Amino acid sequence: MKKLLILLAFAFLFLSLTSASSFDERKKYLLDYYSKARPNDQYWGDNDIKTAMGFVLARLETKKDVKYALDMLNRMQEDAPFDMFDCHQNIDAYLRFQSVYTKELKEKVRKRMTSEDYLADGSTENHRLMFKTAGYLTALAFPDWGKADTVMTHCRSVLMDVMDKTVRYGIKEFDSPTYGTFYITCLLSLYDHSKDAEFKKQVQMTLEWHLLNMAPEWLNGYFISSSLREYYFACSPHMMSPYPLLGWLFFGGGPNPVLEQKYENGELIVNNEGFYSVLAAVSSYRVPEIIQHIASDRKKAYVHKESHDMTPFAQLNYPWGFKKYTYINKTYGLASQWDGISLGWSAQMRRWKLVWESDAPASTFFLTHISHYGRSAESLFGATCREQVLQHNGTLLAMYKIESEEPHPYVTGVVPIDAIKQMKEDESGWIFFDGGSVLFAVKFCHPYTWDEDRVFRGVKHKMLRCDQRGTAAVIETCLPDKYQPTGTKTALDLFAEDILKTTKLEYIVTNPEYRQTIYHSLSGDTLKIIYNYGRFVNGEKIDYENWPLYSNPWMEQAVNGRFLNVSHGKESRVYDFRNWNVIDSKEN
Known part of the structure; x- marks a missing residue:
């Protein structure tokens, strides 16, 4: 009996470490780590507000190692670089924890925060939001400051306009695994500190609009979406980025994320930047149950549609904006977007991806034509208008017309080796993969090759490549339980047989300016792209002009x-x- 009790105790401990089921448990998990961890001086000093404030907030919230936190805060006021990231977090910390600040530290914060120009917008949408949030909160914190009324009026007006446009037209830097964090944390700061009831209500509703933006694309610890700004394409509970970490904190699901930084030979390989998410753990805001239920209801497969960058006369991707399409099944998701036939800034864009649940740190597959951006070839950043895609449920058709002068005149793709249980190549050109929680297959209209394996964030990937500048490719997906192994045949074998006898991929060039690709899919649907003209499913042209904001x-x-x-x-x-x-x- 005693042995049984010991085993049960260990089992309970194991479960508590691997799956925090409530917000309070997830909050504790995050704060426990960041109240003990310290910034790494090799990459950022502990006086850098931008990256070190999460460690300060965790200590002050848990009342652990407070002296170290206050020492950090003192150095931040004197030495740290100061920009929009810093000013927002600095004033938020002051408003939350000024009761433990010394008189000297309070004066330092006041001097620093009232010396800044809050009329500045920065260079991006998230910069502007952070500057105006910091200005609003600084005026709130120091009402006797000579510029308080002017700054408060200006920042409040801009913030209300930003919120009004956001909830009707979407945002520009949509669904960024990094920058999505700051939209949320700014709104949390305003929600927690504003005394203006009308303004606070608008903040809360905008905050929930953002959470409803994330919830349908949340799958047990994975955030599955196309994005304008994505640095790390492989994001999972084992290798987080800050925005998905916020999703885990608010919605739960999946194992507890790995928060530790990963090094190899003294080099930082994985930086999940979870410290940016600590502010959400110390906030008083709690997500409504209905949003939590939407984020966790995955009994049936479904399609989520979404629009962004639709503000009239102020589009980054004029005149198209971005029209998203995401298919979520029980254990995987396929996400893509329509972005017209030309592109605005796209140096960090991820147009489409397949993501599946896995014990491996990276479980993401995609193809892309790499953008011109300087680091693109190294990190697979960005995308170009040379690729056009069409998705219908779990099937995606991609078409490429790459110009000869392009610095990267080929299509490239990544296959995370550790996340693949089985791979089969067929002489027809189809490549079949078993990812454990998904079966998927890819085929080019022209011959492909394998480049040398490459490592991204410490994870080895096989590199798929097609050098035909004008080509097309198709991706089919399904749940493994659709095929039951029989005799010597695996589920992947049966999946492959089904595709080989059922599907057909055609690439037709009438003249250099008119080309199309047609795919008869595993589900019996027909997908067609006429390059630069239209995209069709079962003969019906997709109406992107009337795409919903959310559906x-x-x-x-x-x-x-x-x-x-x-x-x-x-x-x-x-x-x-x-x-x-x-x-x-x-x-x-």
Whole structure:
């Protein structure tokens, strides 16, 4: 009996370490780590507000090692570089924990924060949001500051305009695994500290709009989406980025994420930047249950549609914006976007990807034509308008027309070796993969080769390549349990047989300016891309002009729509973005 009790105790400990089930448990997991860890001086000093403040907030919130936290804060006011990241976090920490600041430290913060120019916008959308949040909070913290009224009025006005446009037209830097964090943390700071009821209500509704943006693309610890700004394509609970870490904190699912930095030969290989997410753990805000339920309901496969960068006369990707399409199944997701036939800035864009649950640190597959950006060839950053894609459920068709003067005149793809259980190459050109939680297959219309394996974030990948500048490719996916192994044949064998006898891929060039690709899929659907002209499913042209702002089984909102209608089971909620109120109802 004693042995049984010991085993049960160990089992409970193991479960508590591998799957924190409540917000409070996840908050504790995050704060426990960052209240003990220290910034690494090789890459950032502990006086750098931008990267070190998460370590300070965790210590002050848990009341552990407070002296070290205060010492860091003192050095930050004197030595640290100062930009939008720094000013937002610095004033937020002051408002939360000034009761433990010394008189000298309070004066240092005041001097520093009231010396900045809050009329500045920075160079990106997230920069502007951070500057205006910092200005608003600084005016709130020091009402006797000579510029307090002017700065407060200006920043409040800009923030209200930003929020109004966000909830009707989407954002520019959409679904960034890094920068998505700062949209959330700025709103959390405003929610926690503002005393203005009208303003705070608008902040809360915008914050929940952002969370509803993430929830349908959340899958048990994985955030699956195309993105304008993605540094690390392989993101998982084993190798996080800060925005998905926020998703885990708010929604749960999957194992507890690895927070430790990873080094090889003294070089930082994995930097998950989780310190940016600590502010969300110390905030008083709690996610409504209906949003949590949407983020965890994965009983059936579904499609989520979404639009961004649709603000009239202020589009980054004029005149198209971005129209997203994400297919989520029980254990994997395929995400893509339509971005027109020309592109604005796209040096960090990820147009499409397949992501699946795995014990391996990286489980992401994609093809791309690499952008011109300086680090693109090394890190597979960015995308170009030379690739056009069409997705229907778990099938994706891609078409390429790469010009001869391009610095990277080929299509490249990544296959995470440790996440693949079995791979088969067929003489037809199809390549079949078993990822454990997904079966998928890829085929080019022209011959492919394998480049030398490469390592990204410490993980080895096989490198797929097609040097034909005008070509097309298709990706098919399905759950492994669709095929039951029989005799010597595996599920992958049966999947391959089905594809080989059922599907057909055609690439037709009528003249240099008119080319199309047609694919008859495993599901019986026909996908067609006429390059630069149109994209069709089963003969019907896709209407991207009327793409919704949000559409999935639980929510609907039109671009420039007043109402966001949300429902799950017997719960429903309507966000009215004209009157800035929320109507809840629940069936008995």
